[in-house]
Amino acid sequence: MGGSNSVLNFGAGPAKLPREVLLEVQGELLNYQNMGMSIMEMSHRSPEYSKINADAQKAVRELMNVPDNYRVLFIQGGGTGAFAAVAMNLLNRTGSADYLVTGTWSRKAAKEARKYGNVKLVFPEPELGTIPDQSTWTFDPEASYVYYCANETVDGVEFGFIPETHDVPLIADMSSSIMTKEIDVKKFGVIIAGAQKNIGPAGVTVIIVRDDLLGNPMTICPSILDFTHISKENSVHNTPATFSVYVMNKVFDWIKRNGGVKEMEKQANEKSKLLYDTIDNSDGFYYCPISEECRSRMNVPFRVGFNKGNVALEAEFLDHALKYNMHQLKGHRSVGGMRASLYNAVTLEDVQALVKYMKEFQKEKAAL
Amino acid sequence: MGGSNSVLNFGAGPAKLPREVLLEVQGELLNYQNMGMSIMEMSHRSPEYSKINADAQKAVRELMNVPDNYRVLFIQGGGTGAFAAVAMNLLNRTGSADYLVTGTWSRKAAKEARKYGNVKLVFPEPELGTIPDQSTWTFDPEASYVYYCANETVDGVEFGFIPETHDVPLIADMSSSIMTKEIDVKKFGVIIAGAQKNIGPAGVTVIIVRDDLLGNPMTICPSILDFTHISKENSVHNTPATFSVYVMNKVFDWIKRNGGVKEMEKQANEKSKLLYDTIDNSDGFYYCPISEECRSRMNVPFRVGFNKGNVALEAEFLDHALKYNMHQLKGHRSVGGMRASLYNAVTLEDVQALVKYMKEFQKEKAAL
Numbered sequence: 001m002g003g004s005n006s007v008l009n010f011g012a013g014p015a016k017l018p019r020e021v022l023l024e025v026q027g028e029l030l031n032y033q034n035m036g037m038s039i040m041e042m043s044h045r046s047p048e049y050s051k052i053n054a055d056a057q058k059a060v061r062e063l064m065n066v067p068d069n070y071r072v073l074f075i076q077g078g079g080t081g082a083f084a085a086v087a088m089n090l091l092n093r094t095g096s097a098d099y100l101v102t103g104t105w106s107r108k109a110a111k112e113a114r115k116y117g118n119v120k121l122v123f124p125e126p127e128l129g130t131i132p133d134q135s136t137w138t139f140d141p142e143a144s145y146v147y148y149c150a151n152e153t154v155d156g157v158e159f160g161f162i163p164e165t166h167d168v169p170l171i172a173d174m175s176s177s178i179m180t181k182e183i184d185v186k187k188f189g190v191i192i193a194g195a196q197k198n199i200g201p202a203g204v205t206v207i208i209v210r211d212d213l214l215g216n217p218m219t220i221c222p223s224i225l226d227f228t229h230i231s232k233e234n235s236v237h238n239t240p241a242t243f244s245v246y247v248m249n250k251v252f253d254w255i256k257r258n259g260g261v262k263e264m265e266k267q268a269n270e271k272s273k274l275l276y277d278t279i280d281n282s283d284g285f286y287y288c289p290i291s292e293e294c295r296s297r298m299n300v301p302f303r304v305g306f307n308k309g310n311v312a313l314e315a316e317f318l319d320h321a322l323k324y325n326m327h328q329l330k331g332h333r334s335v336g337g338m339r340a341s342l343y344n345a346v347t348l349e350d351v352q353a354l355v356k357y358m359k360e361f362q363k364e365k366a367a368l
Numbered sequence: 369m370g371g372s373n374s375v376l377n378f379g380a381g382p383a384k385l386p387r388e389v390l391l392e393v394q395g396e397l398l399n400y401q402n403m404g405m406s407i408m409e410m411s412h413r414s415p416e417y418s419k420i421n422a423d424a425q426k427a428v429r430e431l432m433n434v435p436d437n438y439r440v441l442f443i444q445g446g447g448t449g450a451f452a453a454v455a456m457n458l459l460n461r462t463g464s465a466d467y468l469v470t471g472t473w474s475r476k477a478a479k480e481a482r483k484y485g486n487v488k489l490v491f492p493e494p495e496l497g498t499i500p501d502q503s504t505w506t507f508d509p510e511a512s513y514v515y516y517c518a519n520e521t522v523d524g525v526e527f528g529f530i531p532e533t534h535d536v537p538l539i540a541d542m543s544s545s546i547m548t549k550e551i552d553v554k555k556f557g558v559i560i561a562g563a564q565k566n567i568g569p570a571g572v573t574v575i576i577v578r579d580d581l582l583g584n585p586m587t588i589c590p591s592i593l594d595f596t597h598i599s600k601e602n603s604v605h606n607t608p609a610t611f612s613v614y615v616m617n618k619v620f621d622w623i624k625r626n627g628g629v630k631e632m633e634k635q636a637n638e639k640s641k642l643l644y645d646t647i648d649n650s651d652g653f654y655y656c657p658i659s660e661e662c663r664s665r666m667n668v669p670f671r672v673g674f675n676k677g678n679v680a681l682e683a684e685f686l687d688h689a690l691k692y693n694m695h696q697l698k699g700h701r702s703v704g705g706m707r708a709s710l711y712n713a714v715t716l717e718d719v720q721a722l723v724k725y726m727k728e729f730q731k732e733k734a735a736l
Binding site: 006007009011012013014015016017019022023025026029030035036037038040041042043044046076077078079080081083084085088112115116194196201202203219220221222223224225237238239240241242243244247325327328 | 374375382408449562571587605607610
């Protein structure tokens, strides 16, 4: 039982969880609160799960300073489920929506939304690793909403600012950046976030929705994606992935104990700066294709072996990394190269170990 | 760590899991297959999870003897998600479907399907606890499919036979009866089943779908409910509730080790017979409102205190049951009284303890 503490997990999701959380979960796996049962074996309407559901909602409010006129919901179906849900809950307003496509996930969200209405792009799809200057954006004043992905997990592109949409509701996919940066929730109409990167295991998606955007779902919206219905039923409209919500709630407690979102943000800045500096100071041996102003603090894609990367060298890099117990560093199949994900549970020490290895690997290759 | 073995859990779902399974899960919670990580921390595209996904599909095929022309899928969203999915994947055929409404869950399924087309009832909604004689059923030969719920968890009504629909595809919700009875899968077009009763924790729904029913989803079908898309993507179309699938796969192994579905069926018959006999031989002190021919082997609703039940006595029954460590016996809020759920992980010994307590309680009350 237990397991090595020395493994370094840079996976993009499902991703590293705080060890303290896993130990707590393990400790009470067969005996939740001395009930003699696992939390997995209890009704979603039991007092025990009801408290978890309430506590987790409260934690989101507290950690993100969510205003009173927003509801916090938990749904199933991941980010992709939420893409459809956003459109089916909000497109009824005018039948058209504006999308900022900056990478894989926002492209998928736009594609899903096209099933339900008119989707307009705010700018033509940009070159990989860039976000077009705001002066070139074109908004439709009649849009039901404006949608963007705050951090593109696959591409390593992150918005360093919140798009200004004037009175049109702004919808953000924060699946890979939720609770890693202090944000002003009232600038958003809806925030969606799959848990499996910064705040929990897979199986639950957090939805933060402004009250006035409820009440107008399309008639074809499935109950499990209907924000209005789910809000009325307090996220137990049907059986949720109870264990996922339970673990997520423990991660929320862990974030609270560790300085809250403010501290997560500070660490995210430190961790990502260390890695980008190592890449930028490698005389081109390591290469990150993302423009500096939109480099993600969460997902750092890089090539090994100058410029576009040397595939043989990259395989060697991955292979040696495994010997140092560094896991899940391989880049997304659509991008290639490496990707180090630096979510909340990844420590500065983990990143220090990674850059130490990177420097050693570079030195070894230079000596050949 | 660990926890009492003496708790008896008769919950309707999420429900009791085999203790052996929970111990295995606990043992490897921080260190799956000596990887030094939890399975919750691994990518859904990792070799480790890919094997779990493949093994779980194979186990469903093996345990249920699924013919080659059927696909086994894992989706999120529970039974309620699958209600919408069935309609959006199959109603396109003719725009109309036939529903057998025999209780809470089939009623909900019919309601959800009405969002997507014409829903016809095969018979007027019957009195609680009965299934109308087949001679009174009216089928629409133009129906896209015929839908029924094989076991109504809330109402305690189970079909003792498979409805004959001639050439119209038969869709069954087996959420609370999957793998408790040997069935001939080829009589079905689609089988849907939330895992959290007989085969795992909440968070995953098993879909068994015949090949020829794929390929014609409605354009408004969300990707996460699109059987054709999910089949092509081998159930990793997006991040699944990986932990739920992992635990479910362990339950499949446990069923295999314990004699397979044949043995589960034998035990289900024994367990439910023991409880119904106790009720029927109580001189009316306990009362089950369900007609004998459609009594559920899985969910046994009963009243305490003659006929329609005595609410004060029922509260006392529940209270005393807790002293014997018998949990989750309270009936569904829409039905009242008691409900004992006798899923695969509930043992004959558990039911023997329950009926022993029931007899003692009755004797105690008779002596007053």
